[in-house]
Amino acid sequence: MNHCQAIRLTVVVHKDIAEDVQKVFTDLGVPYFSHELGRYPILKRNHIFLLNLYSSAQLYNLPVVIFQVLTDKKTEDFLFNKIIESADLTIPGHGSIYTEEISVFSPMAENLVYRNPIKTKPMGFTGLTGIFCIIQRGAADTMSHYILENGVAVPTITYGVGRGLRDRLGLLRITIPKEKEIVKLIVHSSDAEHALDFIIEAGKLDLPGKGFIFEYPIKRGLINTKISLDGPKQAASMEQVISALDHLYGNIDWRRQFTNFRKGARKRNYFEGVNIHLNAKEGFVEKVLMKLSKLGISGATISQDRLIKFDEENSLFNPARDSANLLIPKKMLNEVISELEALRFFAEETEGIAYTMEIPRAFSYQSKGNQKK
């Protein structure tokens, strides 16, 4: 199986400026990128008294487009800067961008990666950690409200479909809702543990069936700071002040806020592993996952995105795609990859791609027998 190391660059931009980002990709000749729709909630402050009573949720949801593109280490900074420039990501509210180091498994892994010899100075901040959280559909609004009110970060929410226990129930599975929401947010690494703790509390993830959370390392990023729809009351809005300070310091260390947060919180049993991100032609991921469950891997979340390749003539991939995220113990990685190969996941018919990255910390409700639900 071909595999290579790469940088995955994720851009989350407001839908209205998504076209600008897409234009950058076209102009630079990026071979493949995927895009997915999502939303980011921000607080709205209703000043009309009665409307406040009417709408209990004080959130306003803005549509975003999430682009993912693969590049190599040398091109990373160039592409990173180009995108920031085109979409004005330094302005709060426009969106976030971050990169992760991953391994790509695909027969044509090398072709997926974008390369460009131009070198530029690195931008953005280091020392960030991403948090990935899967919860029941409908639970994200309450959780985002907590997160935003406490200024932890600005979450990005996408929809997914959960798999796992329910698929082994036969037809009775329809009684368990499969719709999930995926909440992604980026915090400072030194806050990560507390943020994780905070979200577990906010989403009651320590109860069975409530969800699943893990953190992943981020190489470099620039994050959205806009948390409220309010216009600035002062000469500069709070978000502008924050982002100006970020630039002044060159990092976001000063924003650490969880230094004294809930000392002596309950010790949680985190576990570690490898996250495999499977991406294939729509419909096939589900079939592969069903077969993988024989290896003891259950519990994955499927979401849908589109893979775009520009030159239409010889488009190798079908645009409608399914993506699945599943977490496996590190020692099983090779076994799973070879199993995927045996299942013809990477064959032309399925058009499968797998990305892997290491997960230092993950959490979900675990029953007494230390068995993942």
Place this chain on the structure above:
Amino acid sequence: MARNEKEESIHIGFKETLALITPYFRKKIWEQTKSVVWVVSYLILFQLIVLRIPIKEAGVISLGIFAVILGLTFFMEGLYLGIMPLGETIGLRLPQKANLLTIMVFCLFVGIVATLAEPAISVLKQSGSAVNPWDAPLLFHLLNEGADVLFLSIAIGVGFSIVFGIIRIIYGISLSKFLVPSLIILILITIYSFNNDNLRLISGLAWDSGVVATGSLTVPLIVALGLGVSKASRTSDTTTGFGVVTLASLFPILSVFVVGLYFAPKLPQPMSKEKFFGNGITVEQSKLMFGEKNPETLFGAHEKEQNTQLSIHNKLVKIIEGILESFSGSLQAIIPLAGCLILFLYIILRESLPFTDELYLGILFVFLGLAIFNFGIFFGLSKLGSQVGNKLPSSFRSIELTDSTREIRNFDPKIVITATDEQGKKEEFFYLKDKKSFSQIPFREKNHDSQSEIYSYVPIHGPLFGKEDNLLGYFVALLFAFLLGYSATLAEPALSALATSVEEVTVGTVKKAVLIQAVGIGVGLGTLLGILKIFVGIPLLYILLPSYIFLVFLTLLSKPEFIDIAWDSAGVTTGPITVPLIIVLGLGIGNQLNIVDGFGILSSAAIFPVLTVLIMGLWMERSRRQSLSNIEAEEK
């Protein structure tokens, strides 16, 4: 994470099964109860408190309403489990595996099969019996003898619209490129028909049939098909896959007009009843309108059917017949549609769904749901609606409650007393002892049968607010229309399915509840205007023309994603719950005011949701822009 040796399937005991099913079922039923409760409690309270008329057959009606809730529960669950995934999978694979011709033939076929199976369409036929052949020969022909031609033309219209809608998504053409020309053609035809007596009378029917054609089964299927195609399409970045429903509610209007234009020269012009039966029509014309039947036996001695008390046995027989009928109707709707889809999936596309058992269960649920739901609509909601609708004019006029006619036995004409008014005009009345009070009842000679000594007494009700034809009464009726339209829309299954898809596709930025509210307010406004049209006697054209011009203007201002959603919600609004209620309302008021056709309310009820959803879209757009640009604006 931990590796289990055996993870094939979990054995579940009976108790656990029950523990899983009960909360699931309770939750789903509760969801539907919440959507239906508004319209039901509204109708009941309105009749009891405002109109102050007791509800007839309350037992059967409550059974029917329970059936509506249960039926909706099954139906919606079946849609989400079976029909919609099936439609989406076919949509996904269609552009990859089939050539353009196959796609077109398939879409045409599905459109025709789905529309002919649509239960809402038969509502049109029911309303046909209320039309007098001499008042509107063409309308009468299309709804009676030519009904099959009408239905087929509607179905072909829907078929073609699916073809165009799918092609539009595959090639990424914006909806307004189809919308604006077809609207212009439709409005031109409507203007042309306005000058022809016969055609003018069918324009209401034509616009309404466009709305009726897309019902609770067709819409979710079409929406799912469109979503599937748009996912697999390479060109569509911004179009969301909606918008097919819109075309499906515009093209049938055109096809009905075409049929109307074809038959118009062959039928007589509207004329008076005397002239109609006195050599007003030729033999061919009579054949076209009545077939082999003799019109004079049908209409010569036309008497209103008296409502007699049924025995309990007869009532039960009627209910059982109703159940059987709705089950067979549901079977007729499901079998061809699901069969054709599944065969297409397996044989032509050679694909399978990952969970086939779920699919079949879904189809079974849709079948059960549709059957129970139709029964419930017929025995519960429609009855309740027609009771209120027929009595609504009592808010501004005195009406006879024919359904509560009572017979007074051993009536002695001697008790009749004569009274006089200011002008010295005499009127006869008598006293009736009703329980413990005595009330004065005007005496009508024709209601008295001197042989059997029975006086049949028709209670008279209203006007409730002041004198005859008072403004407050009209106002109450209009307010009623608004709230009826609004609350009935909340329960509409197709809208619920569309809103779920919209929420799914926009990842929650357009929330289901918000969309349903916007559409509900739109339908309410539209119903209000439709009733106003009947009160004041405005021609349909005067409502349609300005509204559509305004809509086109708004459409040009909006973003494509909201255009598609907004226009689709227009086609979706009117389904099995709204259509009977609104038609009954229109016919009830139309009868009281002696207006030929009560049509046109539906089409006016379908315009305003577009308006409200577009305005909602513009409002959301404003907040979006605000979120992006307030800082930039500050800098400038």
